[in-house]
Amino acid sequence: MGKTLELIKTRRSIREWEATTIDRAILESLVTAAMWAPSSCNRQSTKFFFVSDMKDKQLLEEVSTGGKGFAHLAPVIAILLSDLSIYNLPYERNLSYIDAALAAQNFMLQAADLGLGTCYLNWALPQPEDDIILYNHFNLPEHMVIVGLIPLGYPKKDKEVPVSERKPLEEFVLKW
Numbered sequence: 001m002g003k004t005l006e007l008i009k010t011r012r013s014i015r016e017w018e019a020t021t022i023d024r025a026i027l028e029s030l031v032t033a034a035m036w037a038p039s040s041c042n043r044q045s046t047k048f049f050f051v052s053d054m055k056d057k058q059l060l061e062e063v064s065t066g067g068k069g070f071a072h073l074a075p076v077i078a079i080l081l082s083d084l085s086i087y088n089l090p091y092e093r094n095l096s097y098i099d100a101a102l103a104a105q106n107f108m109l110q111a112a113d114l115g116l117g118t119c120y121l122n123w124a125l126p127q128p129e130d131d132i133i134l135y136n137h138f139n140l141p142e143h144m145v146i147v148g149l150i151p152l153g154y155p156k157k158d159k160e161v162p163v164s165e166r167k168p169l170e171e172f173v174l175k176w
Contacts, residue, residue: 011112014155015070017074018154018155021052022052022076022116033110035103038099043095045084046099046100046104047082047083048107049078049079049138050077050079051138056138057071057077060079064149065122065123066122067121070151075154078151079138080146081144081147082100082144083144096145100147101148104148107150108150117155121150121151123147123148
């Protein structure tokens with residue numbers, strides 16, 4: 001099957017973590033994996049903002065549409081951002097989300113390979129003013145767009161995470 005496919009198939013969305021802190025060297029490894037993801041015209045627009053302070057994590061969870069009741073318990077939450085100033089034409093803006101998603105996948109696979117657990121949380125805010133709260137609180141540049149959140153840490157020991165069911169392979173292919 002190959003090591004990569006095995007890693008992909010065994011990675012789980014983790015929602016309970018040990019209280020262990022995450023070393024900067026490990027975070028650097030995750031970002032290094034992310035920076036090697038493909039991106040549109042090699043723009044490399046994805047950025048990460050790491051949050052470990054409990055009040056800041058609670059604010060993120062309060063404003064976010066996902067992760068309610070568990071995200072703040074992760075030792076670290078990575079805010080996944082994309083630099084919109086790199087995309088010159090209005091119709092290119094959607095590329096920033098695609099590029100960030102590819103980087104997030106590399107980030108989460110590297111985390112899994114290192115024994116860390118992650119859970120991707122989308123960023124679909126019903127109230128634009130919630131974005132403003134975070135941009136002001138974290139002093140984020142206006143040309144950055146928040147794409148998602150990735151809480152991460154070492155999974156709780158003895159906590160079984162079930163395998164999510166997948167549709168049959170044939171449902172993913174329109175034509176061979």
